[in-house]
Amino acid sequence: MGLRYLYDRDEELRKLLESKSSFLIGPLGIGKTSLLKSYVTKSGCEAIWIDGAKVLSLENFINIMKKEYKDFFKKVMDSKETALFSELKAPMLEIENYQNGKSDSLTFVNNFLEELSYIQGVKICLIIDDFTEMRKIGTAFTEIKRALYKTARKRNLNILLSSSELGYAKEILQRKDLPLQKAFFSLTVKPFNQEDSAFFISKGLEQYGVSCPKKNIGEAYYIAEGFPLWLSLIGLRMLEGKCNPQGIYTDSRTQAFWVERLSRLTSKERQILRLIAKNKSFKAAGPHSRRTLEYLIRKGYVLSNKYEHIVDPILNYLLKFEYI
Numbered sequence: 001m002g003l004r005y006l007y008d009r010d011e012e013l014r015k016l017l018e019s020k021s022s023f024l025i026g027p028l029g030i031g032k033t034s035l036l037k038s039y040v041t042k043s044g045c046e047a048i049w050i051d052g053a054k055v056l057s058l059e060n061f062i063n064i065m066k067k068e069y070k071d072f073f074k075k076v077m078d079s080k081e082t083a084l085f086s087e088l089k090a091p092m093l094e095i096e097n098y099q100n101g102k103s104d105s106l107t108f109v110n111n112f113l114e115e116l117s118y119i120q121g122v123k124i125c126l127i128i129d130d131f132t133e134m135r136k137i138g139t140a141f142t143e144i145k146r147a148l149y150k151t152a153r154k155r156n157l158n159i160l161l162s163s164s165e166l167g168y169a170k171e172i173l174q175r176k177d178l179p180l181q182k183a184f185f186s187l188t189v190k191p192f193n194q195e196d197s198a199f200f201i202s203k204g205l206e207q208y209g210v211s212c213p214k215k216n217i218g219e220a221y222y223i224a225e226g227f228p229l230w231l232s233l234i235g236l237r238m239l240e241g242k243c244n245p246q247g248i249y250t251d252s253r254t255q256a257f258w259v260e261r262l263s264r265l266t267s268k269e270r271q272i273l274r275l276i277a278k279n280k281s282f283k284a285a286g287p288h289s290r291r292t293l294e295y296l297i298r299k300g301y302v303l304s305n306k307y308e309h310i311v312d313p314i315l316n317y318l319l320k321f322e323y324i
Contacts, residue, residue, distance in 0.1 A: 012035055012187060013038055013042060015185070015187055016160070017042060020155045021158060022161070023173060023181075023185070024036070024187050024189055025163055025188050026162075026166075027166065027300055027311045028164040028312065029228065029229030029312065030164075030189045031189060031228040031229070032129070032162040033129055033162070036162060039125075039160065040125065043123065043125065043158070044123060045123040045158060046122060047127050048068040048072065049068060050065065050068070050129070052129060053130040053133045058109075058143075060137075061109075061134070062098070062108060065112065066095050069092070069095070069116075072124075073091075084121040084122060087120060087121050088119065090115040090118065091115040091116055094111050094115055095112070106143050109143070109144060110150070113147055113150075114151065116151075116157050117154055118156070124158070125158035125160060126159045127161075128159075128160075128162070130162065130164065131163050132163040132168040132172060135168065145172065146178060148161075149178055152180075153182070153183045159184070164300050165299050166300040166303075166311075167294075167297045167299065168298045168299070190226075191228075192226040192228065194218070194221045194226075196226070197220060197224065198220075198221065200235070201217050201231060204239075205239065208239055213243060216243045216245055219245050219246075220235075223248060223313070224313065225313040227312070227313065230313070233248055233254060234248055249318060249321075249323055254314060255323060255324050258318055258324055265296075265299075266292070268285060268289075268292045269301075273301060273310060276302060276309065277310055277317075277319035278319075278320055282308060
């Protein structure tokens with residue numbers, strides 16, 4: 001939201017760099033995408049980057065992969081690295097075969113990933129952010145998972161997936177018929193602790209020659225609960241001269257962020273979130289409330305142990321006090 005990530009997740013990044021293929025899991029706003037970008041920079045890989053939230057069909061998924069690879073191919077050829085031509089041409093031939101109707105969609109996905117894994121002259125990584133949101137494309141999602149699983153098991157291509165949908169991600173990893181956890185290192189991305197949160201904000205302010213009372217910087221941790229997304233917005237507000245971190249609740253950017261995302265949920269799901277935020281039983285939502293709660297858990301909005309609570313601290317506050 002405008003404030004640079006000035007704190008490196010060194011431990012998480014080290015684990016990713018030591019692993020061949022990884023699956024990042026963590027709530028919305030926890031910093032998964034930033035961590036993936038840091039991985040690309042530190043590893044020196046050429047990323048074929050797919051935003052799973054924008055994939056609307058199998059054909060759409062294929063078109064994104066084709067475009068990403070064609071852009072990469074042109075970049076390498078423009079740099080006069082012609083010695084790599086034969087290695088890099090094979091995936092291009094798969095694209096041509098598909099465009100000429102010589103292979104169907106799923107055959108292309110399997111062959112294309114296999115050809116990517118054979119490339120040795122340049123390091124390539126396939127990244128699918130918001131991976132589980134691709135489940136909306138139906139049965140083709142299962143076939144894509146199978147192709148990724150098969151490629152990851154060969155360990156010749158770095159594949160990194162991420163998901164904010166905590167329940168769906170864990171289900172996919174643990175499925176007995178297609179256990180992605182056997183091919184992917186699972187990394188749960190956690191919030192910053194109090195010390196790291198203060199360091200994150202204070203260093204950002206220092207870079208721009210801005211200062212705010214230590215009390216306010218410390219309070220930011222308890223409001224944001226260590227979520228980098230909200231620490232970033234609090235830091236941005238401080239750069240704008242608004243040192244009180246509680247102002248994040250009435251900030252139009254915060255409210256717009258959650259209003260847009262809540263609009264993607266059903267009215268029943270929104271009702272249950274409001275009940276949980278006010279410490280009321282989700283059962284008050286009436287028939288099928290248990291099933292709806294399970295959907296919210298799968299989508300990563302709610303955690304349930306002895307009792308249910310909303311994962312994101314800012315969303316919980318906004319709903320509890322009816323700011324949105």
